[in-house]
Amino acid sequence: MVLFSKLEIEKPSELIFGSAKHPLNYGLGLNVGKGEVIPEVKFFPRVFSDKDPIGFKTEVQTITRDILDRAVELGIPSLQIETELTFMETKNPRLAAEIASLQKWLMEKYFDEHGIKLGFRVTVADIRDFREGLRTTANYNLMMETFDAVSSNGADVLSIESEGGKDVFNHSIIRQDIEGIVFSILLASLDMGFIWKDIVNVARRNGCIAGGDTACAIANTAMKLAGGVKSMSLPHTLAAIVRAMSAARSLVAYEQGATGPGKDCGYENVILKAITGFPMSMEGKSSACAHSSLIGNIASACCDLWSNEQVENLRLFGGSAPQVFLEILYYDCKLMNRAIMLGKALELRDMLVLSDKFDDPQALVLSPDVAIDVANAIVSEYGDYYRRVKSACWKIVEILESSSSLRLSLPETRFLSHVKNIIDSLPDDGETFREQMCKTFTGKVPTFQEKDYWP
Amino acid sequence: MSEVSLLARLKDAIVNLDFDGSKHLAQEALAKGIPPNEIITKAISSAMEEVGRKFEASEYFLSELIVAGEIGKEISQMLQPYMKDAEIKKIGKVVIGTVKGDLHDIGKNIFGMMLEAAGFEVIDLGNDVPAEAFVEAVKNHEPDIVGMSALLTVTMVEMENVIKELKKAGLREKVKVIIGGAPITEEYAKRIGADGYGKDAVVGVDICKAWIGKK
Structure with a gap:
């Protein structure tokens, strides 16, 4: 197990797009984090794989070919394609393997014929049923079987959006229950410690890369609930706090041996890049096809792969939606790469940062200077899952409170004071916290079982 | 005191x-x-x-x-x-669920909690709920309202299927149907024959209260 006790990237000026301290080389000649930003495109087929598996495979094949054709038309030199398996495909390892194999065959063909450098990420769905338990269940084994199937059939990078702690988080977030949220992130960390050992083993066995995990089920749920600038569904400061705390959770994959590139929807990846030095995929304005956010520009400031999150395979005037979004991503990347070549990367990064930074607390967290402060707060408590979540929370609350440029509404500042009081009252040691929280949530959240996390 | x-x-x-x-x-x-x-x-x-x-x-x-x-x-x-x-006595009974193929249920959960706070009895069928389960729940619980949610454009089509199944079972006229979720619009609700569209949980609960008030 790797313990990150200090930052791999300590200076905010070095936390920048296209450049990682530990770049990666994989797939069909792809170099990630080595001086250029590469588009990573992801799609969502219209055919349901459980209703029509043959139609589904045909559609994935068509989409992959469409993407590669557009890449050739535009002269894209390097590209990553991500296939995110749904529940249906993950529950069918044979189908998942066939899809991966088919896509990789096409990629090899385009690599041979056109010289385009290609990487292939496969994200497996977390199909575990919380009611049955999270470990050593049939669904867990099936999920690992699918990891094995795709990694032995062409996947270069393995990822997941693991869902440990999600039931407690869902219960807590809509009640603004800070203790419950901290507990859910502690649970998520413990769960990741378990599953990532197995994912890393599968990846090593099949000669592919263990990419990373995202706090999609936690921090992106908070982001989605927080909504737009005028939405009063959830404090935006809470969504920002959850993001910062989630970095302590997503770090576990790298401690267990993942090496990046981190997966796109983990906006906490900017904090993780500072801690680990590994390249990261990010998504922002070009993922508006999948969901709205208030962090469209700032999210690209430190990316190594630039993603569209996911787009449905619809027909648009400009081609299929995956083709169109690849093109949008490519032009974003071209701009960043030209800035790198001209020695203007830092200026461009700062413009991207400043265009969003003070408009919303969720954007502020992603600013390189703030990300490094949060990263330092996390590594200062390395090795202790509970204390580092708490430490990240303290740090981001302090930053949000002291920012003179971030204009918070009265309800937001009232909420921040409330969070401070709660965090102040939390016990110092994880064991006491565990006892208190297990007592609180056992029975209250029907699917929560202590033994899933402390077997 | x-x-x-x-x-x-x-x-x-x-x-x-x-x-x-x-x-x-x-x-x-x-x-x-x-x-x-x-x-x-x-x-x-x-x-x-x-x-x-x-x-x-x-x-x-x-x-x-x-x-x-x-x-x-x-x-x-x-x-x-x-x-x-x-x-x-509760003011009314609502059966809610996230439709088949969709696991995103947090919006539906908020809607359910707010309905309960408003005095409704809520029967929550959970997520990934097939049309037959909605029909069965209407038969068994005889609710005033059926509420469906979906987050994905590929799963929202299932809402229409539920309404069709309710019609087939002769239950459509016995309940009001309200739908909601990120990709849903007023127009879509009308098109598939729902009675109402809640753009968020607050609006949804207001609609349900108005329906019960009119009874």
Whole structure:
């Protein structure tokens, strides 16, 4: 197990797009984090794989070919394609393997014929049923079987959006229950410690890369609930706090041996890049096809792969939606790469940062200077899952409170004071916290079982 | 402490989202012999109105509205053993679920909690719910309203299927149907034959209350 006790990237000026301290080389000649930003495109087929598996495979094949054709038309030199398996495909390892194999065959063909450098990420769905338990269940084994199937059939990078702690988080977030949220992130960390050992083993066995995990089920749920600038569904400061705390959770994959590139929807990846030095995929304005956010520009400031999150395979005037979004991503990347070549990367990064930074607390967290402060707060408590979540929370609350440029509404500042009081009252040691929280949530959240996390 | 000031303190505790303080004050009110109905109308309902007003004025978040609703619900449950059957009647019954193929249920959960806070009995079928399960639930529970949610454009089509199945089973005219979720629009609701579209949980609950009021 790797313990990150200090930052791999300590200076905010070095936390920048296209450049990682530990770049990666994989797939069909792809170099990630080595001086250029590469588009990573992801799609969502219209055919349901459980209703029509043959139609589904045909559609994935068509989409992959469409993407590669557009890449050739535009002269894209390097590209990553991500296939995110749904529940249906993950529950069918044979189908998942066939899809991966088919896509990789096409990629090899385009690599041979056109010289385009290609990487292939496969994200497996977390199909575990919380009611049955999270470990050593049939669904867990099936999920690992699918990891094995795709990694032995062409996947270069393995990822997941693991869902440990999600039931407690869902219960807590809509009640603004800070203790419950901290507990859910502690649970998520413990769960990741378990599953990532197995994912890393599968990846090593099949000669592919263990990419990373995202706090999609936690921090992106908070982001989605927080909504737009005028939405009063959830404090935006809470969504920002959850993001910062989630970095302590997503770090576990790298401690267990993942090496990046981190997966796109983990906006906490900017904090993780500072801690680990590994390249990261990010998504922002070009993922508006999948969901709205208030962090469209700032999210690209430190990316190594630039993603569209996911787009449905619809027909648009400009081609299929995956083709169109690849093109949008490519032009974003071209701009960043030209800035790198001209020695203007830092200026461009700062413009991207400043265009969003003070408009919303969720954007502020992603600013390189703030990300490094949060990263330092996390590594200062390395090795202790509970204390580092708490430490990240303290740090981001302090930053949000002291920012003179971030204009918070009265309800937001009232909420921040409330969070401070709660965090102040939390016990110092994880064991006491565990006892208190297990007592609180056992029975209250029907699917929560202590033994899933402390077997 | 007088009855009036005790109920005022209870109302304030709920408005300030003080869970423990509210429960303690409600117990004190019961111990002083204040009738449960009076505790509900003069403290809980009045507090909920105040919290609702604060939400409308953008002083409170929706999540705070939910917390206040949970406090109100818990105190009401605490009072139930001291109330006559006629006094604890729910205002209506709603069957809710996230449609087949869709696992995103947090919006539906918020809707359910707010319905309960508003006095509805809620039967939550969970997520990934097939049309047959909605039909079965309508047969078994005889609700006033069926609520469906979906987050994905590929799963929202399942809502139409549920409505068709309700028609086939001869149950469509017995219930109102409300739908919601990120990709849903008023136009879509009309197109598939739903009776209402809740653009968010607050609007959805208002629609349900209006339907029940019209009955």
